[in-house]
Amino acid sequence: xxxxxxxxxxxxxxxxxxxxxxxxxxxxxxxxxxxxxxxxxxxxxxxxxxxxxxxxxxxxxxxxxxxxxxxxxxxxxxxxxxxxxxxxxxxxxxxxxxxxxxxxxxxxxxxxxxxxxxxxxxxxxxxxxxxxxxxxxxxxxxxxxxxxxxxxxxxxxxxxxxxxxxxxxxxxxxxxxxxxxxxxxxxxxxxxxxxxxxxxxxxxxxxxxxxxxxxxxxxxxxxxxxxxxxxxxxxxxxxxxxxxxxxxxxxxxxxxxxxxxxxxxxxxxxxxxxxxxxxxxxxxxxxxxxxxxxxxxxxxxxxxxxxxxxxxxxxxxxxxxxxxxxxxxxxxxxxxxxxxxxxxxxxxxxxxxxxxxxxxxxxxxxxxxxxxxxxxxxxxxxxxxxxxxxxxxxxxxxxxxxxxxxxxxxxxxxxxxxxxxxxxxxxxxxxxxxxxxxxxxxxxxxxxxxxxxxxxxxxxxxxxxxxxxxxxxxxxxxxxxxxxxxxxxxxxxxxxxxxxxxxxxxxxxxxxxxxxxxxxxxxxxxxxxxxxxxxx
Numbered sequence: 001x002x003x004x005x006x007x008x009x010x011x012x013x014x015x016x017x018x019x020x021x022x023x024x025x026x027x028x029x030x031x032x033x034x035x036x037x038x039x040x041x042x043x044x045x046x047x048x049x050x051x052x053x054x055x056x057x058x059x060x061x062x063x064x065x066x067x068x069x070x071x072x073x074x075x076x077x078x079x080x081x082x083x084x085x086x087x088x089x090x091x092x093x094x095x096x097x098x099x100x101x102x103x104x105x106x107x108x109x110x111x112x113x114x115x116x117x118x119x120x121x122x123x124x125x126x127x128x129x130x131x132x133x134x135x136x137x138x139x140x141x142x143x144x145x146x147x148x149x150x151x152x153x154x155x156x157x158x159x160x161x162x163x164x165x166x167x168x169x170x171x172x173x174x175x176x177x178x179x180x181x182x183x184x185x186x187x188x189x190x191x192x193x194x195x196x197x198x199x200x201x202x203x204x205x206x207x208x209x210x211x212x213x214x215x216x217x218x219x220x221x222x223x224x225x226x227x228x229x230x231x232x233x234x235x236x237x238x239x240x241x242x243x244x245x246x247x248x249x250x251x252x253x254x255x256x257x258x259x260x261x262x263x264x265x266x267x268x269x270x271x272x273x274x275x276x277x278x279x280x281x282x283x284x285x286x287x288x289x290x291x292x293x294x295x296x297x298x299x300x301x302x303x304x305x306x307x308x309x310x311x312x313x314x315x316x317x318x319x320x321x322x323x324x325x326x327x328x329x330x331x332x333x334x335x336x337x338x339x340x341x342x343x344x345x346x347x348x349x350x351x352x353x354x355x356x357x358x359x360x361x362x363x364x365x366x367x368x369x370x371x372x373x374x375x376x377x378x379x380x381x382x383x384x385x386x387x388x389x390x391x392x393x394x395x396x397x398x399x400x401x402x403x404x405x406x407x408x409x410x411x412x413x414x415x416x417x418x419x420x421x422x423x424x425x426x427x428x429x430x431x432x433x434x435x436x437x438x439x440x441x442x443x444x445x446x447x448x449x450x451x452x453x454x455x456x457x458x459x460x461x462x463x464x465x466x467x468x469x470x471x472x473x474x475x476x477x478x479x480x481x482x483x484x485x486x487x488x489x490x491x492x493x494x495x496x497x498x499x500x501x502x503x504x505x506x507x508x509x510x511x512x513x514x515x516x517x518x519x520x521x522x523x524x525x526x527x528x529x530x531x532x533x534x535x536x
Contacts, residue, residue, distance in 0.1 A: 225432025238454025
């Protein structure tokens, strides 16, 4: 699952419609292909990175791995070789969040300013765009990009407009790419990953995955346990909730994260004038949302309603700790003032909050590529409930339990009208070596802590769960203690998987946590290199 920014932390939450059923690049007719061979490294696409050491290669893979003699597509892979070959530990494959986020730039990002040098010194860093994503035979349903608001129920809780939108979107995807989308799945991407491993000439690979990348890594480690070396999963998805039950956790995650913000704003009442207590600030925010639901504010070129503010707040709460709190508070303050007086122009704090949506003319990647891949994976991995009435009931319940989410996480999606998956959802299990480190923030609004704990339960003895007692989506680069543990595990000559524990923000162990395990002393603040944010 994605977010607006990323580190190696993170990943890090994004026009051209394709002809029906066709891929823009890499598709070949239904002829037998030669077995996986060595990769031929060339320059990367111009929009990936200008890092001088980054090279890309194209790998041919079956569209349907169950029929390897059928039509093939291409997967683009990137690499920067280890800068200290004498101490090289192997290949570290990097996977961002999503589904639908490209990963080709990740090796270059880890060689950028502020990144820990030992990863690039000791590993060949390898990224890839997963099948269907960006430079790997990109797919498209020809969808409009600005369709986020339809994910929310109406202010009165009705989902009628969401049902109509979900049905129309599913129909568009069947019309534009019905022969391709059923095979854009986590199971097939895991199969592609093993072909990448073989093409790299590696017996085993290490793996770092963020958010959705954790599910891919866990599926791969389950299918190929002895082809994995060291595995780090940051902000993990619960494999036993794929996908509707996982998406529905968004209301819980937002509710657990929001007090970090409201308490911070209350402590600065002299600046923002939004309330002297966290409860007062939360009440002001709810009142502002309700006002905007019924009386949106029109700025030049922008209409700000309650859902716009909900999305803006949610997206920025995914950033680590309090890094975006001043921006959120400033927008709340401006909108609270504007709700009492007509808007005469777009204020700077609101203008800065408007995301760029333009796509360069002649762009090779369809504008709706990320949306399309997201639907394909989430709808194609596992079956969703079919009856709109079930979603309506879930929305009614969750709007009461998690009012700031307004039913967004429980509502219907195109998956309700999607064709049945072509195979069962991939399993995650405990057979294999103990080599998987799971990192999770206590108050993650995108993948709540219970999701990371679910991954730990699925992997059992194979894994350790390190909990960072902080908020935001993405642990490495945002928490010194957890970052130190992960870097040590990845780069020690004789790796030792640490015990499950809790890491607070100051790098000291605070307490034992039921269900997490024994705690031990770890290095204090400053022991881990600071990781700079990576662009998602």
